[in-house]
Amino acid sequence: MTSDTGPSAGDATLRRRIEPWDFADFFDPTQLRKETCLLYEIHWNRSQKIWRNTACNNNRHVEVNFTEKFTADFHPAVHCTIIWFLSWSPCSECSQVIREFLSQHPNVTLIINVARLYYHLDESNRQGLRDLRNSGVRIQVMKVPDYHHCWRNFVNYPPGEERHCPRFPHEFMNLYSLELHCIFLGLPSCFTISRRRHNTLNLFTLTLQNCHYEMFPPHILSVVAYDFRSPLYSNFL
Numbered sequence: 181m182t183s184d185t186g187p188s189a190g191d192a193t194l195r196r197r198i199e200p201w202d203f204a205d206f207f208d209p210t211q212l213r214k215e216t217c218l219l220y221e222i223h224w225n226r227s228q229k230i231w232r233n234t235a236c237n238n239n240r241h242v243e244v245n246f247t248e249k250f251t252a253d254f255h256p257a258v259h260c261t262i263i264w265f266l267s268w269s270p271c272s273e274c275s276q277v278i279r280e281f282l283s284q285h286p287n288v289t290l291i292i293n294v295a296r297l298y299y300h301l302d303e304s305n306r307q308g309l310r311d312l313r314n315s316g317v318r319i320q321v322m323k324v325p326d327y328h329h330c331w332r333n334f335v336n337y338p339p340g341e342e343r344h345c346p347r348f349p350h351e352f353m354n355l356y357s358l359e360l361h362c363i364f365l366g367l368p369s370c371f372t373i374s375r376r377r378h379n380t381l382n383l384f385t386l387t388l389q390n391c392h393y394e395m396f397p398p399h400i401l402s403v404v405a406y407d408f409r410s411p412l413y414s415n416f417l
């Protein structure tokens with residue numbers, strides 16, 4: 181693969197890649213596309229090879245499909261690390277499925293990177309994420325380097341545009357990251373999302389409470405509070 185030709189010139193991974201517009205649509209943290217996209221890679225401990233693939237929801241959640249496919253395709257006798265890039269974080273049911281999957285595959289380490297938090301006000305979803313974390317799963321919100329990594333390795337980017345990953349607003353990455361920490365700490369949510377104008381406009385409003393100011397260092401809150409000093413409309417960005 182070279183930056184002059186893009187991934188299409190004889191790249192064996194092409195059939196596993198998604199199109200640039202799909203990547204932007206699925207993983208833009210300001211948007212609320214309903215379906216979930218999963219980009220994943222499997223690192224085998226005794227091999228330099230990395231297995232990469234992509235999947236989207238069908239009639240079931242993509243996390244369930246992954247666990248069943250992995251169980252059918254692999255019988256890992258050696259340790260492997262699975263890294264997910266998910267457009268939405270797992271729901272409570274999927275969190276339970278993932279925990280059962282990991283208990284059946286003790287040789288597997290799972291790292292989950294998410295672009296957005298799925299129905300983040302739903303307490304069962306919040307508890308599911310805490311349970312996953314307590315089971316040893318590393319969960320984090322995707323940041324700019326993660327988007328660039330996905331662009332290079334999972335997207336059928338146009339020739340010569342290996343370095344031209346879409347720029348998504350880092351304010352929303354920071355906001356979701358703060359919310360994930362609220363979830364892990366058992367704090368109330370720090371923001372709300374409202375859909376306006378026939379679902380074409382999403383309004384993000386920061387809702388910091390005293391407990392947030394007590395738990396987070398000022399320099400962390402001040403960054404998010406400055407970005408969201410007034411409600412942000414995602415399609416104004």
Ligand SMILES: [Zn+2]
Nearest residue numbers: 241270271274
């Ligand atoms: Zn789910």
